[in-house]
Structures are given as structure tokens and as C-alpha cells.
Amino acid sequence: MTARTHDAFAFASLVTFAAFFPPENLNLTTLVVSVIGADVGALLPDLDQAGNRLWEMLPSGHNLGRIFRRIFYKHRTLTHSLIGVFAIYKLLEFVLPLVLNSGFLNTKIVLASIMIGYLSHLLADSLTEEGLPLLFPLNISFGIPPIRKMRIKTGKWFENFVVYPVIWIYLIWFIHLNQASLTNILRLVVK
Numbered sequence: 001m002t003a004r005t006h007d008a009f010a011f012a013s014l015v016t017f018a019a020f021f022p023p024e025n026l027n028l029t030t031l032v033v034s035v036i037g038a039d040v041g042a043l044l045p046d047l048d049q050a051g052n053r054l055w056e057m058l059p060s061g062h063n064l065g066r067i068f069r070r071i072f073y074k075h076r077t078l079t080h081s082l083i084g085v086f087a088i089y090k091l092l093e094f095v096l097p098l099v100l101n102s103g104f105l106n107t108k109i110v111l112a113s114i115m116i117g118y119l120s121h122l123l124a125d126s127l128t129e130e131g132l133p134l135l136f137p138l139n140i141s142f143g144i145p146p147i148r149k150m151r152i153k154t155g156k157w158f159e160n161f162v163v164y165p166v167i168w169i170y171l172i173w174f175i176h177l178n179q180a181s182l183t184n185i186l187r188l189v190v191k
């Protein structure tokens, strides 16, 4: 999936999750940081691709580069696995309270939002041909549906002209259907 699709899917996932599991309290800072957080979370898993570019910049004979390239070169490795999800959760759980001022915002809600974005990324990727290496370092890929040929090709017309618009149509439909509970969440902010 492209970054654009991941953005939209993360936002739709956040709104959906919030409607079903509304927070008990919410201030404006937490709301804004959470919306951005879901987006950041959705882009995190593909940092391994950015990582690939970093390894490429090392001189080709560089041993470290060679080792890391062998482990991480394939797109979708550690960051798209269960170990990766657990590691990023533990890391953020530790780091967020240190970098964000809990007097101004609720770091638990921000953490949950980032993880919703992250998981939405993995869910979206599982619909693509490549599938997900959930059990990395084991080389087994999982996908929905299990038959590879029935899945989506990343960045092709089906993603751009069907999947992407469908996410927005879903979002509008969902917001319309859940206006009352979503409005209640926004009321928490002005309270």
C-alpha cells in the first residue's frame, strides 16, 4: 500500500476505534496529538524501507552494511512482524511519558492512537500480494485472503481508484452513522 492509503486507513481506524471505545476524558492537545500520532504510527512500519536506503548509502564493501542489508533488505521484515509490534509498543510506552508532558496531554491515549495507526498499516498490508511476515524471522507470509492472487497489487489502479476512495466513503458513512457518540467525544474537549 502507498503512504496515502495508509494515512487514510489509519484515520478511519482511529475514528472507528474511538466510536466503539470512547475515552473517558480528552483535551484538545491530546486529540490533536492523537490524530497526528495515528498518522505517524501508520508510517512507522515502512521505515524499514527508509532503512534500506540508509544501508545503501554505506560503501558496498562495508561489512556492517552487508550484514544489515542481508537481514533487513527485503521490504517488510521486522517492522511488519509480531515481534516488531511488541517492540515498538514497549519502546513507545517507555519513551512517550519521557518526551511528552503528561500535564498537558494523556500519553496513554496518544500511545493507543499510534498503535492503532501501526496496526492499521499491518492490516492494510495484509491485503496486498506480498502479505505480512508476521512470524519474522521465520520466512512465512500471511495475507487476507490467503490466496495470494486474490490480493491487491500495491500502488496499482485498484488501490488508487477503488481502495482509497472506498476508505473515505466508509469514513463518511461511519461518521454519519455514529454522529452521537463521536459528538460526545468532541464534547469532552470543550468541557
Ligand SMILES: [Zn+2]
Pocket: 001, 045, 046, 076, 080, 121, 125
Ligand atoms: Zn508496509
